[in-house]
Amino acid sequence: MELDSALEAPSQEDSNLSEELSHSAFGQAFSKILHCLARPEARRGNVKDAVLKDLGDLIEATEFDRLFEGTGARLRGMPETLGQVAKALEKYAAPSKEEEGGGDGHSEAAEKAAQVGLLFLKLLGKVETAKNSLVGPAWQTGLHHLAGPVYIFAITHSLEQPWTTPRSREVAREVLTSLLQVTECGSVAGFLHGENEDEKGRLSVILGLLKPDLYKESWKNNPAIKHVFSWTLQQVTRPWLSQHLERVLPASLVISDDYQTENKILGVHCLHHIVLNVPAADLLQYNRAQVLYHAISNHLYTPEHHLIQAVLLCLLDLFPILEKTLHWKGDGARPTTHCDEVLRLILTHMEPEHRLLLRRTYARNLPAFVNRVSCRLVVLLKALLKLICDVARDPNLTPESVKSALLQEATDCLILLDRCSQGRVKGLLAKIPQSCEDRKVVNYIRKVQQVSEGAPYNGT
Numbered sequence: 001m002e003l004d005s006a007l008e009a010p011s012q013e014d015s016n017l018s019e020e021l022s023h024s025a026f027g028q029a030f031s032k033i034l035h036c037l038a039r040p041e042a043r044r045g046n047v048k049d050a051v052l053k054d055l056g057d058l059i060e061a062t063e064f065d066r067l068f069e070g071t072g073a074r075l076r077g078m079p080e081t082l083g084q085v086a087k088a089l090e091k092y093a094a095p096s097k098e099e100e101g102g103g104d105g106h107s108e109a110a111e112k113a114a115q116v117g118l119l120f121l122k123l124l125g126k127v128e129t130a131k132n133s134l135v136g137p138a139w140q141t142g143l144h145h146l147a148g149p150v151y152i153f154a155i156t157h158s159l160e161q162p163w164t165t166p167r168s169r170e171v172a173r174e175v176l177t178s179l180l181q182v183t184e185c186g187s188v189a190g191f192l193h194g195e196n197e198d199e200k201g202r203l204s205v206i207l208g209l210l211k212p213d214l215y216k217e218s219w220k221n222n223p224a225i226k227h228v229f230s231w232t233l234q235q236v237t238r239p240w241l242s243q244h245l246e247r248v249l250p251a252s253l254v255i256s257d258d259y260q261t262e263n264k265i266l267g268v269h270c271l272h273h274i275v276l277n278v279p280a281a282d283l284l285q286y287n288r289a290q291v292l293y294h295a296i297s298n299h300l301y302t303p304e305h306h307l308i309q310a311v312l313l314c315l316l317d318l319f320p321i322l323e324k325t326l327h328w329k330g331d332g333a334r335p336t337t338h339c340d341e342v343l344r345l346i347l348t349h350m351e352p353e354h355r356l357l358l359r360r361t362y363a364r365n366l367p368a369f370v371n372r373v374s375c376r377l378v379v380l381l382k383a384l385l386k387l388i389c390d391v392a393r394d395p396n397l398t399p400e401s402v403k404s405a406l407l408q409e410a411t412d413c414l415i416l417l418d419r420c421s422q423g424r425v426k427g428l429l430a431k432i433p434q435s436c437e438d439r440k441v442v443n444y445i446r447k448v449q450q451v452s453e454g455a456p457y458n459g460t
Helices: 012-021 025-038 045-061 078-093 105-133 138-158 166-182 188-193 203-213 225-235 241-256 261-277 280-301 305-325 338-350 356-372 377-392 400-420 424-429 439-452
Strands: none
Touching: 025 045, 025 078, 045 105, 078 105, 078 138, 105 138, 105 166, 138 166, 138 203, 138 225, 166 188, 188 203, 188 225, 203 225, 203 241, 225 241, 225 261, 241 261, 241 280, 261 280, 261 305, 280 305, 280 338, 305 338, 305 356, 338 356, 338 377, 356 377, 356 400, 377 400, 377 424, 377 439, 400 424, 400 439, 424 439
16 A cells, blocks of 8 residues: 555645644644655655654654643644554555455565564654653543554454565564553454453454454455454454444445355354344344354355354354344244254255265264254254264265265264264164175174163264
């Protein structure tokens, strides 16, 4: 991203701010640098380097008390100007859409990040000095304006991504460490939601800064945004996340509703985190839980086993929330649940599935679904037996380790099904060893019978 495009034309409010600073020589110098960055000729690399160097020299040469001085009752002035500069620098260092896969822009983006990171370290060093020397809100106001953009920069470039290098990641991590130190936070989570109940965290500010880049039309313009949002979301748990639900849920749904499997998985992980860390009452309000269910269950029709694994785990934690709305009287038939629907879909997909990794994913998660529902015994038994027979007789050159693992998981499902049905599976399997000629199949059937009779079992 070009630095001149990151610095938008001054608004009326910015013009008023410049007027307030006009009495300060330092403010005038700062304004001059900002105007230089906004000129068309600033697009040339050598001009940018000169402007960034001037900015660094100016920060270094300025006393901390002048850097955070304000005018007016609201302490506007330099603290707010520094916040504008921080936003512009963060946008300048952000990778462009073309840099998502590395390539020619790779080293350029990392070089920008290293330069900007050093400027942020200088600014944070001034805040630390001011904090230890000043009494009053001046440095706190400055930090308030700086913290959000500096955090977004640090997370963007500290994660291992195509647009980063070891050097740019090192600088970004130094920036994050310095930010936590100056804000007196022991962790990123504390920085986001506050170190204690009385302290207001900075998550609202950061989500506000990310919001323009998280719309359906804009979130792919900056390849770092989805990672910054996802990583930040994962740091905030109960009870703090619920108050930000209106902001984090739409963005998570947007990311999950994409054609790329990588983005679908990332979005489902975000939605799963929300399910785990937001009270059921909040998710049931405004039909949010149903929206979540439909968004997540739509992915069950894809053939990607990594995505299916993420979806099934998320649904298993969502089912108890959805079932809170069901009203079942014991003397009537149990109503069909969302879990019933998904289980039927799994069995339907599992039986004819020829991709072993996907079939193995279904088998691995089936016991958890069996635990949740009172299902039709014969349907499950037939599906599991067919799976065991197909895998055991697979004529392809499938590695034996894969076959063994899949057969082991199917056997675990049979054992669990037998326990859920009070031993009925054992009775239904009794005649199979006498009629089946496949020794491998018979061995797995006998394992089920032996465990049902109380023998020890070393399965998974």
